[in-house]
Amino acid sequence: MDQVAKPLQILQNALNKNVLVCVKGNKEYRGILTGYDQHMNLVLKNAEEFSDNQSKGTYPIVVVRGDNVIYISPS
Amino acid sequence: MDQVAKPLQILQNALNKNVLVCVKGNKEYRGILTGYDQHMNLVLKNAEEFSDNQSKGTYPIVVVRGDNVIYISPS
Amino acid sequence: MDQVAKPLQILQNALNKNVLVCVKGNKEYRGILTGYDQHMNLVLKNAEEFSDNQSKGTYPIVVVRGDNVIYISPS
Amino acid sequence: MDQVAKPLQILQNALNKNVLVCVKGNKEYRGILTGYDQHMNLVLKNAEEFSDNQSKGTYPIVVVRGDNVIYISPS
Amino acid sequence: MDQVAKPLQILQNALNKNVLVCVKGNKEYRGILTGYDQHMNLVLKNAEEFSDNQSKGTYPIVVVRGDNVIYISPS
Amino acid sequence: MDQVAKPLQILQNALNKNVLVCVKGNKEYRGILTGYDQHMNLVLKNAEEFSDNQSKGTYPIVVVRGDNVIYISPS
Amino acid sequence: MDQVAKPLQILQNALNKNVLVCVKGNKEYRGILTGYDQHMNLVLKNAEEFSDNQSKGTYPIVVVRGDNVIYISPS
Known part of the structure; x- marks a missing residue:
């Protein structure tokens, strides 16, 4: 199983890079990933929230709870 | 993994500072974070509740259950 | 971490005092907190149930399951 | 913590007494509590089911799964 | 706690007897309980499925996952 | 408890036989069960997906996550 | 139990091959599976997102959380 890329x-690898995070309820967050833990709780810096593709606000720092995450995409 | 900012x-770091907490069902709480535990259960002081951006009331102290938290943003 | 107020x-501290408990589905309970456990299952005495701000009945004693609790506010 | 009434x-204390059990989806059960376990799975005897306050049937014995319980009130 | 009837x-006691199983989404199953495990996963023989009180089909044997069970009533 | 048929x-016993798998959201899968694990994650071969009784496509092999399974019926 | 194909x-076996991943909320992802873990968290490369059969965008790499996965089909 050497060639398997573990999700964590x-x-x-995505630390300090831009990521797109999609959570339940059609909400998305774009920002710089500065942290995470084994539950996929995430820390984003300079994050922008989108709901149905509309910007809903920006946050200097935001902790997104892993339980509601659908996917995370480094960009 | 030294530079990883763990969510907890x-x-x-946000203790005794203002935070915005978003929970499932489009509810938000703004208040001073005075406590938390490893389940992301939170204690807020002087908290105001918002539903669909309308103020719904204030609470001297409120314990928000971590299970329903979508994100927490220190402000 | 000495100054952290743990949710439990x-x-x-709220034992034998009035609390407001909000659970999923827009239900609220007001009563005297007489017990709890580590899952945030709660025991309320002289509890009144509200749904969409309408009183729905009173209970001499009620055990509220922690899983559905959104927040608890001592008043 | 001597004076804390543990939910279980x-x-x-409610064994062999009438209880009202409210579960998700606006369903209620009234009957005699004859058993329970640590997951709050419940056993009711001579139970009547209500949905939106309408009686939906009676059961000589019913096992209600704890996961869906919102509250239990001894009456 | 000798007189407590444990849900399991x-x-x-209901093995090889008729039971009614209600699961989330207004689905019901009537059949002979031939097995179960500690998660309340159930095995029913000669089971009939009902949705909103309409028969939806019969199954010689069906394994119902405990997670979605609301109640089980031996009849 | 010798005569209890354990769900797993x-x-x-259903391995290499046709099964019907019903998952949340009114989706059904019919195919040959070629594997499973203790979480009731399932492996189906030559599976056909149905949604509201309409065929939605076929899959040479599909892994169905146990968490969303409502029932499994060997046919 | 030698002939049982374990879901993981x-x-x-599907590593570095095309897979179709269906998650809750009628979302689908097609891409090359480059990783997974025991929670069925998945890593897809060159992934395309579909919602109600409409393409919604492409991602060079995406981590899909296992909790929301309904099925995975290698193609």
Whole structure:
């Protein structure tokens, strides 16, 4: 199983890079991933929230709870 | 993994500061974070509740259950 | 982490005092907190149930399951 | 913490007495509590089911799964 | 706690008898309980499925996942 | 408890036979059960997906996550 | 139980191949499976997102959280 990319390793590689995070309820967050833990709780810096593709506000720092995350995409 | 900001560490840094907490069902709480635990259960002081951006009331102290939290943003 | 108010400690401090409990589905309970456990299951005495701000009945004693609790506010 | 009424202790005290059980989806059960376990799975004897306050049937014995319970009130 | 009827014990007593199983989404199953496990996963023989009180089909054997069970009633 | 049919044992007996799997959201899968694990994650071969009784496509192999399974019926 | 295909083994066999992943809320992802873990968190490369059969965008890499996965089909 050497060639398997573990999901948390992808998060580790995405540190300090832009990511798109999609959570339940059609909400999205774009920002710089500055942290995470094994539950996929995420820390984003300079994050913008989108709901149905409309910007809903920006946050200097935001902790997104992993339980509601659908996907995370480094960009 | 030294430079990773753990989500709970962000909460620790936000103690006694204003935070915005968004929970399922389009509810938001603004108040001073005075406590938390490893389940992301939160204690807010002087909290105001918003539903669909309308103020719904204020609470001297409120314990928000972590299970329903979508995100927490120190402001 | 000495100054952190643990959520369960807030419940302990609220024993025998009035609390407002909000659960999923827009239901609220007001009563005297007489017990709790580590899952945030709660025991309320002389509790009144509200749904969409309408009183729905009173209960001499009620055990509210923690899983559905959104927040608890001592008043 | 001597004076704390543990939720399961309330169930223990309610054994062989009438209880009202409210579960998700606006369903209620009234009957005699004859058993429970630590997950708040419940056993009711001579139970009547209500949905939106309409009687929906009676059951000599019913096991209600704790996961969907919102509250239990001994009466 | 000698006189407490444990929920799983009720299932044990109901083996090889007719039961009514109600699951989330207004679905019901009537059949002979031939097995269960500690998660309340159930095995029914000669089961009939009902949705909103309409028969939806019969199954010689069906494994119902405990997670979605609301109640089980031996009849 | 010798005569109890354990749910996972039913799956074991159903290996390499046709099964009907119903998951949340009114989706059904018909195919040959070629594997499972203790979480009731399932492997189906030559599976056809149905939504509201309409065929939605076929899959040479599909892994169905146990968490969303409502029932499994060997046919 | 030698002939049982374990669900995670199917994912292992699907590494570096195209898969279709269906998640709750009628969302689908097509891409090359480059990783997974025991929670069925998945890593897809060159992934395309579909919602109600409409393409919604492409992602060079995406981590899909296992909790919301309904099924995975290697193609």
